[in-house]
Structure formats: C-alpha cells, structure tokens
Amino acid sequence: MSGILPEMRYRVKRSLWLAAVSGVHPFFDSRIRSEIPTGDLNVLLLCVYRWRNAHVLMTHVAAAERYRWEVRLWALDEIHPELASHSCGVGAGAKFVLLNSLLGVNRFADFDWILVLDDDVALHRGSLSAFVGLAQKTGLSLAQPAHSLGRYRSFRVNCCHPLSVARLTTYVEIGPLFAVNRKWAKRILPFPEEFQMGWGLDVVWSGLVKEGARLGVIDWVTLNHLSPLAKDYDHSPEYQRMLRVLHDAGHNSLREIQKTLAVWRPWQEHPPWMEFA
Numbered sequence: 001m002s003g004i005l006p007e008m009r010y011r012v013k014r015s016l017w018l019a020a021v022s023g024v025h026p027f028f029d030s031r032i033r034s035e036i037p038t039g040d041l042n043v044l045l046l047c048v049y050r051w052r053n054a055h056v057l058m059t060h061v062a063a064a065e066r067y068r069w070e071v072r073l074w075a076l077d078e079i080h081p082e083l084a085s086h087s088c089g090v091g092a093g094a095k096f097v098l099l100n101s102l103l104g105v106n107r108f109a110d111f112d113w114i115l116v117l118d119d120d121v122a123l124h125r126g127s128l129s130a131f132v133g134l135a136q137k138t139g140l141s142l143a144q145p146a147h148s149l150g151r152y153r154s155f156r157v158n159c160c161h162p163l164s165v166a167r168l169t170t171y172v173e174i175g176p177l178f179a180v181n182r183k184w185a186k187r188i189l190p191f192p193e194e195f196q197m198g199w200g201l202d203v204v205w206s207g208l209v210k211e212g213a214r215l216g217v218i219d220w221v222t223l224n225h226l227s228p229l230a231k232d233y234d235h236s237p238e239y240q241r242m243l244r245v246l247h248d249a250g251h252n253s254l255r256e257i258q259k260t261l262a263v264w265r266p267w268q269e270h271p272p273w274m275e276f277a
Contacts, residue, residue, distance in 0.1 A: 024162060025125070025220075028266035032165055032220055036133035043069040043132055044111040046102045048095050049119035054080035056226065057119045060128060061086060067129050070111070072102040094196030108185045112136070118176035118225075124148040126221030132179060134218045138166045138264065138271045141184040141213040142205055144173055145221040152225040157217075157258040164219040168262040168273050170206050171254075172215045174198035176225050184213055199238035200245035206257040207249060214273070220266075 045064045049057050057073075061083060064071050071086040079087045088102055099116060108114050113132050125148070135143035146160035147153040158173055172178055175198065180188050187208065195201040209215060242254075251257055264271035 024266060029220075032134075032266060033130070035137055036130060037136050040068070041112045041132055041136060042110070043067065043113045043115055044108065045069050045071045045115045045117060045128075046073075046099055047071075047117045047119055048074045048076060048098045048102075049080075049083070050076050051078045051080055053119035053226075054083055056122060057117075058082055060117060060121075063128055069115075074098045074102055094193075096191040096195055096198050096201070097193050100190040100193060103190055108180075108189045109182070111185075112182050113179045114185060114189065115179045116175070116177070120226040121176045122224045122226055124222040124224050131177075131218050131221040134166055134220055135179055135181070135216070138168075138216060138218075139214055139274050140166075140168075140216040141181045141208070142172045142178065142188065142215050143181075144178045144217055145223045146217050146219045148222040148224050152228050155254065155258055157260065160222045161219045161263070163263075163265060165264045165266050166219060166271060167217045167260050167264070168271070169215050169217055169258070169260050170209050171202060171258040172205055172217070174202050177223055184208070187211075187213075195241070197235070197238045199235070200242035203242070203245045203249055203251070203254070203257065 043064070045060070047057060047060075061071055061073075073083055073087045074093075075083070075087050075090040076092055077090075079090050089098075103114075113135065115128065115132065123145075126145070131143075131145050144158065147158050148160055153159060154173060155171075157169060157171055161167060188205070191198075191201065192204070195204075205213075205215065246252065246254070249257075262271070262273050
C-alpha cells in the first residue's frame with residue numbers, strides 16, 4: 001500500500017499538469033512537423049506477433065506500406081492472412097532470437113533506421129513516420145517514443161514530458177517500440193542472443209553513451225502499451241539475468257541509469273545537443 005499511494009499522487013499530478021499544458025502541442029505542432037526531414041528514409045520494420053494482436057499490427061503495417069518501408073514479421077502461433085505477404089516465418093521462440101532471424105546477415109546496413117515494434121502497441125499521438133523523422137532530426141542513435149499516461153508502462157523517465165519535443169537520455173527501453181540508427185546498427189545489431197527476451201539489454205545500451213551514442217525519447221510522439229509486461233512467459237530467468245548485468249555494470253537498479261541529459265523545447269529552433277554537433 002505504501003508504494004501505491006505515491007504512484008497515485010504522481011499520476012494525479014501528471015494528469016493535472018498535462019491538462020494545464022494541453023494547448024502547447026497544437027500551438028507548436030505545425031512548426032515541429034515542418035522540422036521533420038522531408039526526404040525519404042529507408043526504414044526496416046520488424047515485429048514478432050501473435051494472432052490475437054494481428055488487428056493492432058495491421059494498422060502499423062498499413063502505415064509502413066504507405067511510407068514504402070520494408071516490413072518483416074514473424075508469427076509466434078499462426079500466420080494471419082492479412083499479414084501473410086510480410087510474414088517471413090512462424091513458430092514459437094524467444095523474441096530477440098526471432099528478431100535476429102528477421103534481420104538476416106548484415107542486411108540491417110541497408111537501412112537508415114531499423115524499427116522494432118511489439119504487436120500490442122497503439123500510437124496515442126503522432127505517427128511512426130514522425131517518430132523516425134524526429135529521431136533523425138535530433139541525431140539520435142537509439143530512440144523510442146514516449147509513453148502516454150496509459151496503464152501499462154515501466155518507468156517515469158520514458159513517460160511523456162508535455163513541454164518537450166525530444167529528450168537526450170541515458171536510457172531507452174527494449175520495447176514496446178524502439179529504433180536503431182544506421183550509424184550504430186553494427187554496434188547494436190544483431191542482438192546478443194543470450195538476452196532472449198531482452199531483459200538487461202537496455203543496460204548494455206546505456207553503456208554505449210560513453211562511446212558517443214545518443215539515446216533519447218521523442219515526446220512529440222506518444223504510445224499506449226495495450227497489455228502488461230511479460231504476461232505470456234516466465235520472466236524470472238530474464239529478471240535474474242538483468243540483475244547480473246546491472247551488477248556487472250556497477251549498478252544496483254535500472255533507475256540509476258535513467259537520466260535526462262537535455263531537453264528540446266517546442267519553442268527552440270534546434271535540439272540543444274545539436275548546436276555544437
């Protein structure tokens with residue numbers, strides 16, 4: 001109970017704050033959209049999906065087709081007929097092992113961005129195209145959209161900041177949606193297969209900041225995660241692996257590596273970290 005009350009207070013405060021500044025986004029949106037690169041970006045979209053969530057995924061696949069992105073899907077249980085043309089395989093397996101199968105050998109170098117999407121994600125504000133475009137504009141190496149105040153989210157650092165277009169951070173989640181820039185693809189991909197469901201991989205990514213990688217959250221595009229984390233598998237081995245990775249990196253918790261380093265405000269012409277790039 002002691003942990004529930006602070007979380008409730010936090011959610012109420014954030015809801016009031018979001019309501020108070022709700023006019024900020026429409027006021028600046030046309031200008032921000034004009035800042036998104038207009039040139040076509042070559043994007044690869046990857047997703048491991050279940051039949052029951054195929055209807056959610058179809059929306060994103062249709063958008064990707066309009067953008068002329070390449071889409072590669074893996075069905076865990078059965079290939080859905082509406083997704084068959086993009087489904088490269090079927091069968092149970094660990095998520096990040098299957099994602100590597102979809103990547104292929106060195107094929108990721110052909111794309112400006114590799115976008116990894118869970119099958120239970122709905123965009124709350126913005127589009128996949130706006131997300132990738134803003135990640136490109138802000139010079140990020142690894143990016144994710146912000147979470148809205150939906151029910152299923154993991155960490156406050158990745159929740160939407162209403163007076164922000166994008167933030168430079170030290171942390172990006174392993175899901176439900178993230179994108180890898182071409183310049184860092186060979187450093188991040190293929191995914192280390194010992195991280196079968198990804199737990200602890202975000203700790204490894206945070207360590208890339210010391211090597212010059214830019215991690216960040218796009219607040220101008222928000223998502224809702226439609227189902228709770230790890231409900232379909234026994235995540236205790238993954239949790240233990242994450243603890244070991246944290247310990248080896250000299251940390252006691254994920255919150256220690258979750259920092260916001262800089263914020264691009266909607267009234268600023270450029271992201272502050274790009275001024276001296």
